Amino acid sequence: MNQSSPGLKEAMRNVPSSVALVTSRDEQGQPHGMAASTVISVSVDPPSMLVAVNRTAGLYPVVQATKQLCINFLAQHQEHLLEAFSRSDMRAQRFTSPDWADVHSPNSRRLPWLPCARAVVFAEVDQAVPYGTHTLFIARVQEVALPKEDAAQRPPLVWLGGRSASLAPATV
Amino acid sequence: MNQSSPGLKEAMRNVPSSVALVTSRDEQGQPHGMAASTVISVSVDPPSMLVAVNRTAGLYPVVQATKQLCINFLAQHQEHLLEAFSRSDMRAQRFTSPDWADVHSPNSRRLPWLPCARAVVFAEVDQAVPYGTHTLFIARVQEVALPKEDAAQRPPLVWLGGRSASLAPATV
Numbered sequence: 001m002n003q004s005s006p007g008l009k010e011a012m013r014n015v016p017s018s019v020a021l022v023t024s025r026d027e028q029g030q031p032h033g034m035a036a037s038t039v040i041s042v043s044v045d046p047p048s049m050l051v052a053v054n055r056t057a058g059l060y061p062v063v064q065a066t067k068q069l070c071i072n073f074l075a076q077h078q079e080h081l082l083e084a085f086s087r088s089d090m091r092a093q094r095f096t097s098p099d100w101a102d103v104h105s106p107n108s109r110r111l112p113w114l115p116c117a118r119a120v121v122f123a124e125v126d127q128a129v130p131y132g133t134h135t136l137f138i139a140r141v142q143e144v145a146l147p148k149e150d151a152a153q154r155p156p157l158v159w160l161g162g163r164s165a166s167l168a169p170a171t172v
Numbered sequence: 173m174n175q176s177s178p179g180l181k182e183a184m185r186n187v188p189s190s191v192a193l194v195t196s197r198d199e200q201g202q203p204h205g206m207a208a209s210t211v212i213s214v215s216v217d218p219p220s221m222l223v224a225v226n227r228t229a230g231l232y233p234v235v236q237a238t239k240q241l242c243i244n245f246l247a248q249h250q251e252h253l254l255e256a257f258s259r260s261d262m263r264a265q266r267f268t269s270p271d272w273a274d275v276h277s278p279n280s281r282r283l284p285w286l287p288c289a290r291a292v293v294f295a296e297v298d299q300a301v302p303y304g305t306h307t308l309f310i311a312r313v314q315e316v317a318l319p320k321e322d323a324a325q326r327p328p329l330v331w332l333g334g335r336s337a338s339l340a341p342a343t344v
Contacts, residue, residue: 008219011291011316015190015245016328016339017212038212040189042224043304047180050224050308052214073187119183129301131310132215136222138303144183156188158330158339167188167330168338 016160021072021085022051023112024062031095031103031112034059035085037159039071047141049123052134058091060135067125069139070111073118074157075147079164081114113145118156120145188332193244193257194223195284196234203267203275203284206231207257209331211243219313221295224306230263232307239297241311242283245290246329247319251336253286285317290328292317 017037024032038052049071053060063069074081081097084090095103095112102110113120123139130136146152158165189209196204210224221243225232235241246253253269256262267275267284274282285292295311302308318324330337 006316006318008213008216008221008293008313008316011245011293011318012213014291014318014324014328016188016330018187018189038214040210040212040222040224041180041184042210042308043306044180046304048304049180050212050222052212052222073183119186121180121183127301127303129299129308129310131299132218132220134215136214136301136308136310138301138308141180144178144180146178146183146186152186156186156332158188160328160339166340167332168340 013161016158016165018118019074019082019157019159019164020051021074021081021114022053022059023070023072024059024066024068025111026062027066029104032059032062033085033094033112035082039073042138048126049121049139049141051137051139053137054134055130056133063125063137064128064135067139068111069123069125069137070113071121071123072114073120074114075116075118075151075154076157076164076166077154078114078117079157115145116147116151116154118147118152118154185333188330188337190290191246191254191329191331191336192223193246193253193286194225194231195242195244196231196238196240197283198234199238201276204231204234205257205266205284207254211245214310220298221293221311221313223309223311225309226306227302228305235297235309236300236307239311240283241295241297241309242285243293243295244286245292246286247288247290247323247326248329248336248338249326250286250289251329287317288319288323288326290319290324290326
């Protein structure tokens with residue numbers, strides 16, 4: 001093993017993960033979102049998810065106030081959506097893609113979501129646990145949406161070493 | 173999207189994840205472990221990880237009592253280690269593979285670990301948050317170990333749809 005004390009960041013670059021776009025809507029009806037690789041399911045009873053959010057993220061105060069969030073697990077063909085969420089100078093382009101549904105629906109119950117994502121989970125925050133730089137939002141699942149058959153054949157986006165990795169076709 | 177209300181389990185089958193073997197050692201020096209796909213990093217400051225553990229798991233009371241855990245993120249060639257951790261009738265075979273180090277070291281500071289894993293994180297539980305059927309262990313990172321160069325070339329194990337998936341060679 002590497003003897004020069006490696007850090008946690010270096011370790012996590014070695015570990016594959018899914019990528020999700022987590023969205024919410026502020027009290028003025030404006031959509032907000034962030035890209036996250038730290039999203040897990042917690043418990044099947046009650047059905048619940050956990051999202052770790054840096055408290056410097058623009059999404060943080062919105063979720064903290066409204067308790068509503070939507071987790072969109074990306075397919076590989078949706079990787080192009082990530083750039084706008086990783087650059088603050090592209091904030092205005094975050095929800096302009098036709099891939100998004102219910103972006104401007106201030107009166108809609110639905111948060112902005114991606115009908116062709118691998119899986120979409122709408123959830124309501126039940127507990128917020130601050131830890132270090134982040135807050136862990138534990139959220140009760142309200143609704144799950146899965147893609148129609150054609151979109152379900154599209155492989156998921158896998159993140160590894162700071163970039164996307166492809167799954168071998170035979171296993172998709 | 174699928175209109176017949178799909179469940180959280182069905183959604184998570186559509187989402188790729190890493191697989192870790194999480195280990196600990198009880199006060200009698202015996203090793204314990206479980207397979208987990210719900211492991212994330214929480215915060216870089218302080219360096220910390222989160223593991224969601226079902227309270228029916230044999231590992232739960234051990235970590236709750238000792239606060240010590242070790243997270244071994246598996247490489248693809250280590251998939252054979254999983255079976256013993258998923259079957260209670262194979263409990264006695266869980267740590268018999270020569271892949272494991274420090275299995276029987278009651279006086280060692282080190283928990284059982286896999287020197288050829290993609291990444292190994294030794295951590296001490298700082299907070300335990302019960303939620304539903306699970307407890308979320310938030311643990312402070314004490315030491316990180318990465319594989320030597322030859323093992324670092326081995327692709328990680330990716331879990332999708334209840335089985336392992338291969339990464340395309342070009343991206344490994």
